Amino acid sequence: MPVFRYAILKNGARKTGRLTAASSAEATQQLRADGATVLNIREAPAGAAGENALIRRLAKYLVSSAELELSFRQLASVLAGDVPILLGITTVGEQCSPALRSAYARIHDRVREGSALSVALQEHAPFVGRVSIGLVQVGESNGTLDRMFAYASELMERARRLRGDLLQAFSYPAFVVVAGMGVAWFMATKVIPKVMVFIQGRQGSAGRLPPITQALLDVTAFVQSYGLYILAAPIVLAILFVLSRRQRGSGETVDAWLLHIPLLGGTFRAHANTMWCRTLGALLGSGVGIITALELVENTMGNWHYAAQFRKMRQQVREGRSLSTAFEQTALAGLCPMARAMIAVSEQSGGLDSSLMQVADYYEDLLQRRVKLLSRLVEPVMYAIVGGMVGFVYFAFFMAMMAANRAAN
Structure with missing residues (x-):
């Protein structure tokens, strides 16, 4: 049109x-x-439609999570004040960035035509996520749309904070590792060759170099000969890692392996457990059916291995098993042992949603503590590694100087 x-x-x-x-x-x-x-x-002009289409395609990357959270929180506020939905969408959309404003304008037009808000969101703003759309659908059915927008905003905010915690946990170690590799590369290609020329000039033909000095020369020669391959190897491995996680089969294998890496695996598990417990708890507390809730959680998990466990659990619940029984039959029982006990008790006594929220709070606290632990461990470890490299070079240098002095005497 x-x-x-x-x-x-x-x-x-x-x-x-x-x-x-x-x-x-x-x-x-x-x-x-x-x-x-x-x-x-x-x-x-004719180019405007194409411009809108381009913004629509790029909206997923142009709209930040923080902006989306704010707009949902604003929608919750205006709807709680009995503002009509169309006026609320217009009011909130006018305060957003061009990409999100364009999406809200299309949603407004679609709702005006008689479409459900959840359907309009799915068509014109799928980047809000299936969980948020599912909550909106529940709000439309039971008249609690303002509460559902508030729930969705809270889930987005917590997910964003968890991503920030995870990024914080690994960004500093990654920086230190890269810096350490840079120091090693500089020493092997610039410093050590000049030092060795000086030492060999003092040594002359009087004798062989000490073993540690010869080892340093051999390592330096190896780095100079194969340095480009050494630098390219991490890049190739990173590309292979990303490509392998794009497919379900290989992605499940890689993600299952990541969950059991010493030290880092516990951080990944804490993050995933926090996400699924809080999301499932919010969905169940909002009145979403268990089958639908499990499907929504499965589709929002960033870890293929976790998603596979929820797919298996959903199938077993559909066949008539209780949630606790289905949970026991999956790897989640070992990955999230606290939830196993809480689900079994809450199914009998009620309050499953609040129990899952308590488990989520526990794992969120655990994640934050593991992030702090990683930050504290990486720095001294990298200092030891870089210091060891420098100490090795100095020791080899002084051993060679002592050998040269003995030969001269």
């Missing part, structure tokens, strides 16, 4: 924007239905 640019006067303020309609008359009618006075409306 054509894209129209408009200028309107609404609530005493002049506003501009775009909308899609079959004709200018229909576009004018839509704007007036919102209580706006149309000042100007005209069809946008």
